[in-house]
Amino acid sequence: MMQTVVPLESLGRVHFIGIGGVGMSAVARIMVSRGVPVSGSDAKDLPVMHDLQAAGARIDVGYDSANLGDASTVVAGSAIRDDNPELAAARAAGIPVLHRSEALAATMAGHRVVTVAGTHGKSTTTSMVAVLLKEAGADPTFAIGANVPALGVNAAAGASDIFVAEADESDGSFLNYQPLIAVVTNVEADHLDHYGTAEAVYASFDKFAALLPSEGVLLACADDAGARALAGRVASQGNTRVLKYGTADDADIRLEDDGPGRVSVTVEGVRYPLELQVPGRHNALNAAAAFGVALELGVDPRAAAAALGHFTGASRRFELKGQGRGVRVYDDYAHHPTEVRAALSAARSVAGDKKVHVLFQPHLFSRTREFAAEFAAALDLADTALILDIYPAREDPIPGVTSTLITDKLSHGHLVSADQAVTAILEAASEGDVILTVGAGDVTSYGPAIVEQLDGQHA
Incomplete structure (x- = not known):
């Protein structure tokens, strides 16, 4: 990882390999708006690529070394394999290759930077901060790893000197930023395919x-053991101011339960009610973090509280996909046991006394191997748990690692094939129930198919 930020004006024409990805397109959007010549390619023709093309970027569908053109700098994310023809050609030609995070860091120069890190909740919390600031009258630049309906996009260049960005710890690339305010939502063992041990994960958050x-x-979450421990270590060094948020008695930004579906935050003895449109205790904690960021940036606390009411959620974060026959269908990106548990808890709060049915797709062989028992315990919160085969993403299969590692530990759930998944989960659901599709892979495509079937049954 680089130690110093590359000046934006020194990059020349920038070519993005995998420009259709939500993280890559975010950086490309900001560069285009800053007047940087941008080109990019992706294996698929995705809607965001048309937006970028309309904004002035040169876009190609499919990977080919010729797509590099006269690029002076190439940007590639962790998902791009070494044998990608464009990446191989760039290296052979001696063209500098930046990680996505390095390219994003180059766009941050001269800004007051807010970075949001954590094993879970990064995209939602970053989105909340961006929506809050925009609604409160600030005009931040933001880069988020999810599309945000309330903002219309996943990234934009604002007029103020505030820059809000999601900081991804999965590959250690969050160490490329120079934040003024750093939010840590939680610290847990994950991405062990990169880190190897839980201790290495904790050490990276210290860095x-x-x-x-x-x-x-x-700004660290007082309710999470890992984030709380991090806050303690940082505070003991005496070099950095530390604020804790959450329901704990010693939280500086204390989250209060005001009854069913209602919360408030107390800061320095003053209580501010929050009108949140997103369910779940985890979202209330994320809102407390966003509130704390706003106060640090000088936003009036009452304006901050009111602005949070405009946040309607981030794409794939307990996102309502539709309903039919009295059944509501949600989709969530959760791919770690803690996230799955939070998503199912949110579904329970929405379902009331009705049932919750989950279609889960494990993400990565290594993660399934490490957390099979924890996934099973989380999925048992549902009334019905149907498990798809593992989505491999960037990994090759690991002998003996399949979804049965999870299903063998479930008390009420079983493996289901891709062909039978929609039918099976619809057979389980009755009027008033909630169906939840969960995972970081292509399980998200099942939600619309389920809604379509429900509409057909209704008709």
């Missing part, structure tokens, strides 16, 4: 917090 300058601040 992340160490990026803060003397005038910076760490």
Whole structure:
């Protein structure tokens, strides 16, 4: 990883390999709006590529070394394999290749940077901060790893000097940023395919917090053991101001339960009600973090509280896909046991006394191997748990690692084929129930298919 930020004006024409990805397109959007010549390619023709083309980027569908053109800099994310023809050609030609995070860091120069890190909740919390600031009158630049309906896009260049970005720890690339405010939602063992051990994960968050300058601040969740421990370590060093948010008695931004579906935050003895449109305790905690960021940036607390009411969720974060026959269908990107548990808890709060049915697709062989028992325990919160085959993403199969590692530990759930999944989950659901599709792979495509079938049954 690089230690110093590359000046944006020195990059020349920038070519993005995999420009259709939500993270890559976010950086490309900001560069285009800043006047940087941008080109890019992706294996599929995705809607965001048409947006970028309309904004002035040169876009190609399919990977070919000729797509590089006269690029002076190439940007590639962790998902791009070494044998990608464009990446291979760039390296052979000696063209500098930046990780997506390095390219994003180049766009942050001269800004007050807010980065949101954590094993879970990054996209939602970053989205909340961006929506809050925009609604409160600030006009931040933002880059988010999800599309946000309330913003219309996943990234935009604002007029103010505030830059809000999601900081991804999965490959250690969050160490490329220079934040003024760093939010840590939680710290848990994950991405062990990269880190190897839980201790290495914790150490990386220590390094992340160490990026803060003397005038910076760490906002850590007091309700999460890992984030709380991080806050303690940072505070003991005395170099960085630390604020904790959550329901704990010693939280500086304390989240209060005001009854069913209602919460408030108390800061320095003053209580501010929050009118949230998103369910779940995890979302209330994310809102408390966003509120804390806003106060640090000088936003009036009452304006901050009111602005949070405009947040309607991030794409694939307990996103309502539709309903029919009295059954509501949601989709969630959850791919770690803690996230699955949070998504199912949110579904329970929405379903009331009705049932919750989940269609889950494990993501990565290594993650399934490490957390099979924890996934099963989380999925048992549902009334019905149907499990698809593992989505491999960037990994090759691991002998002996299949979805049965999870299903063998479920008390009420079983493996289901891709062909039978929609039919099976619809057979389980009755009027008033909630269906939830969960995972970071292509399970998201099942939601619309389920809604379509429900509409057909209704008709």
